[in-house]
Amino acid sequence: MNRRELMKSTAVLMGGAAFFSTFTPSSLLAQETPSKGGTLVWGHSETVQNLDMHQTGTASTSRVLQNVHCSLITVDKDFNLVPMLAESFEEGGDGLSYTFKLKPGVKFHNGKTMTSADVKYSFERVKNPATGAVNFEVFNDVSAIETPDDLTVVIKMAKVNAPFLSRIAENGAGVIMPEGSGDVQGKTPIGAGPFKFVAYEPGVRVELERFDEYFDGPAYLDKVIAREITEPTVRLTGLRTGELHMINDIPADRIEEIKGDAKLQTVTWFPLNWDFVNLNHDFEPFKNQKVRLAIDYIIDKEMLLQGALWGLGRTTASPSYPTSASYNSALANRPQDIEKAKALLAEAGYGPGDLKLVFKATTNYPYHIEAAQIMVEWFKMAGVELSIEQLTWADWLSQVWVNKDFQISMMNFFTLWEPDFLYYSLWHSTGAFNYRHINDPAIDELVSKARVTVDPAARADIYKEAQQRIFDEVHDVILWFRNGTIGAQPAVGGLDTIVHPNGSNLNFHKVWLKA
Incomplete structure (x- = not known):
């Protein structure tokens, strides 16, 4: 077929x-x-792309470097935090300190034995704005990193940061490098x-x-x-x-x-990642929520899933990890409604043929190209002219991710099981992954509040509220979770x-x- x-x-x-x-x-x-x-x-x-694990923001690079680097702690299959380079870890009773006991005798690839000095160096390197680390904000609330001996690290917090341990369980923020190795990591990564x-x-x-x-x-x-x-x-x-x-x-x-x-042999699993259509909020038409809402109504998410992914996934209106307590199951994708989209565009001052959009899609994800091609006809039905600009992965990262030079695009995100990593990074006005110029004080307030909310259930409710806000304002159009596959x-x-x-x-x- x-x-x-x-x-x-x-x-x-x-x-x-x-x-x-x-x-x-x-x-x-x-x-x-x-x-x-x-x-x-x-x-x-x-x-x-960039081989420096602290600086890279792409899952493609992380997928390789996962085998080169380790973090102090990691997660098991149920996302429970467990030791990795650390032998043990504990949180202070007030939530303002964390103590890590390191495994003795851990070797780096350059022959050096890991000590607390390497941990201090690595975390301070991520925190330092000059490093250009993607996950710098993980350490915003860290006031001091102490090393009372070679196998002990004590992290002092200026204020409670409930997701801190979970954030350093991911290699992006938590990877430990040999002291002083930062200058060579981009070309010759050294890990443990x-x-x-x-x-x-x-x-x-x-x-x-x-x-x-x-x-x-x-x-x-x-x-x-x-x-x-x-x-x-x-x-x-x-x-x-x-x-x-x-x-x-x-x-x-x-x-x-x-x-x-x-x-x-085949290996399949769900989910590998989630995909969404990106709207640049600095582009004049997309400053208007009615235009963003119209774009949402133009897209038939289920049909797009079938056409671009051959049904190998599941539509979702929430980007939260599907088994997470923070997943807002009350949200449902808006159905395609071309007439409603046309009416919204008219209310915003855009008649048939007035709105012309360039969709920048990367050939790194062929199904993004296919999805954009399918969407062209739907946009035409709504009186919107949509043209596609195909970019290499490097060009997409440069134009869309770094320079934020785009109108509409599409991307998928991986490894965002931790809700702070997801919502703060992607939707906070200062988030490292906020390449869409989103600046919503309500979102900023919610994700900041979640950081100081220790009770897991209360914290999950805050993220559900954030999802509702993202959905109502159509900050992005969330499409689906995609299946993962391996052939061997x-x-x-x-x-x-x-x-x-x-x-x-x-x-x-x-x-x-x-x-």
Whole structure:
């Protein structure tokens, strides 16, 4: 069935989807003893950018560097905070201090043994505005970082910051680097993870090799080579021919075919990420809530999901992680209503043909291009002229993310299970990911209030209120959660360990190749 036929068909519309984030292979491997050795070649669906883990804001880069770096603490499959580089951690009774006892003998890839000085250096580096760290605001309330001995770190807070521990459980803010290594991290990242960085050829490949002194035991693989292949068909061909051992993001229209192939393995999970249409609030028409609301009514979210993603996901009006207590299940996507959209545009002073928009979409996500192409006709029905400008990933990041030079765009976000990371970063007026010029005092007040609200239930209610505000004001148009997929050769073992609980990062520590 081609896409046009698919979109005409109502029979294919997806029913309710179950939430899960676990390994679901098409064919279960028998229990085998993992083999040591070999180089796994991974067809990575995206291109890596800045290799400095403190500075990078892209999931594509984090997915690789997850294997190079570690944080003090991390999360288990249920998002409980657990030690990683720390041996233990505790919060002071007043919520104004955190004490970490470090694991002794942890080695960095440069041979240095980790001490409290490295933790202090790393956190102060993120906090320092000169670093350009994406997650700088995580440390806004930190007043002091003390190191009473080599294995103890005490963080003092100027005020209560309820999500602080959760925020440093993500590598972006919590990664620990060797003291003084900041200047080289962008080109030769040095961490304490299971794999050492070897080489990077921009747009082509990243090479990692096993770090035998990894504190949690050496990996099985000798090397991992991430080949950057954004074209889905090329990626799939490489898997079929054996040129690649595994790929992520199986082409949406080929997943059932690959699942039915006894010569290949598949891993699927939900969700991988969530997608939304971005409206630049600095662009005159989008300063008007009626215009933003009209855009929302133009889009048929369910049909777009079928047309661009072949139904491999689930529509949502909330970006909160679907199993999170903060997920506002009372919200529902607005239905497509072209006549209502036209009326709203008319009220805002835009008659048929008056509003001309440029949709900047990145080829890094082919389904974003397809989604934009589908939307062109709907916008035309509403009297809006929509043209598409296709950008490489680097150009999209430069124009849309950094320079905020766009009118309408589309993006997906990963690893935002922690609601402060999600709502403060994306919708607070000073948030690191607020590239849409959103400046809503009500949102600022809500997410700031959540930071000082210790009771989890009360905090979740605040985030639900923030979601309602985002929905009512149409700060963005939230579309769907997307499924994650991996295809692999039969020789690849340990696939049940590869997907990080956040649904985005891939861990190769326990992955292996049959001899």
